[in-house]
């Protein structure tokens with residue numbers, strides 16, 4: 001990079017050369033993060049590592065892509081992170097809400113260790129979105145528009161995946177952000193568009209019950225218009241908004257391939273959906289030719305998935321060779337104590353921390369009701385450390401080795417079919433059987449509800 005280029009804003013660099021700007025961001029991830037120095041793995045030096053200079057992205061996750069979690073993921077290989085979605089109107093009008101997410105003291109203290117960072121907003125009012133985005137543009141690398149949230153609350157609030165079906169409003173939001181932001185570009189995270197019958201008259205729709213049918217033509221046409229309006233990156237979550245909860249199932253990477261073929265020469269495209277480990281990352285990049293991959297549920301359960309020798313890859317003989325889940329919990333707690341999620345760390349405090357521990361330890365908590373109750377009722381870091389000691393004891397007594405740890409929470413809605421293809425449990429067993437077999441007992445259900453507060457289940461995103 002020449003001296004003149006370093007003086008240019010992220011937005012100017014992006015406008016000069018969209019792919020060059022993106023590569024620059026990923027490059028900065030390693031040169032600026034102290035954590036890269038801690039990297040003792042040698043797998044990343046491989047010449048055949050096709051993930052070099054590709055984005056390995058931690059998804060935006062309400063309550064879960066908080067600052068301490070992002071720092072942990074960056075240590076284990078992620079080179080680009082998103083904040084959780086911030087509600088633009090609340091961010092502008094409620095000082096306490098904003099303080100939880102955006103605290104300049106914390107931003108100064110973190111001193112670029114949490115970059116590159118994309119801040120995501122949701123909202124359906126172009127001017128509100130712009131005003132909120134202006135507040136953060138000095139301390140991030142881009143501002144993202146959430147067009148993925150499929151929950152009822154997003155339908156009512158006119159945001160998330162429902163914006164995709166309000167094309168003119170969405171384009172206006174992107175245009176207003178593109179024209180109004182001075183320093184950083186605007187990016188968009190989209191889902192695939194359902195066919196018109198699903199969007200117009202859902203009750204009479206004859207599409208498959210798991211919602212996996214989508215309309216490629218209208219998706220591509222919308223994405224092209226988003227780029228014309230100024231979108232600097234498109235992240236394609238290759239499922240429709242109907243594919244949530246039990247219907248989550250397989251993501252269709254072939255759709256991302258089509259997006260890359262048609263639009264990938266204009267801006268970077270990130271593939272999202274169905275990334276469980278580094279083998280999936282490599283396969284997805286091979287099949288889609290995307291500029292990067294984004295993971296949400298798998299990285300939540302095991303942050304080192306972006307390491308070839310992390311967990312369950314050909315490279316690791318299908319074992320877990322990275323750190324064990326209890327060690328990861330302790331690492332997360334260390335960082336969370338330094339950067340508490342409710343003090344500018346972009347989570348709700350103990351609820352956010354407990355939910356992380358629940359994701360990390362999902363396999364243990366199911367078979368240890370006592371420890372599960374300890375984590376559910378934990379009110380302090382000390383309470384959670386005690387629960388971790390109990391799990392450690394249990395691992396020792398049952399001679400459990402780290403290499404035997406498997407993914408558990410990630411597979412709660414998915415399974416492999418006879419050909420080893422990932423499918424939703426609904427597609428495999430039928431909806432009625434899933435509901436009957438998947439009913440939680442009252443105690444567990446209460447515990448989970450308490451972990452997630454008022455949300456239904458994280459799988460609904």
Ligand SMILES: Cc1cc2nc3c(=O)[nH]c(=O)nc-3n(C[C@H](O)[C@H](O)[C@H](O)COP(=O)(O)O)c2cc1C
Pocket residue numbers: 059060061062063064084085120146147148149189237251272273274275294295296297298458459461
């Ligand atoms: C706990 C949780 C919170 C989420 N919050 C958001 C969000 O704030 N914004 C968003 O665009 N997507 C959100 N998502 C969706 C993910 O970013 C991602 O698109 C989706 O989970 C598919 O990726 P996966 O197959 O790797 O899980 C959330 C997902 C989860 C599990």
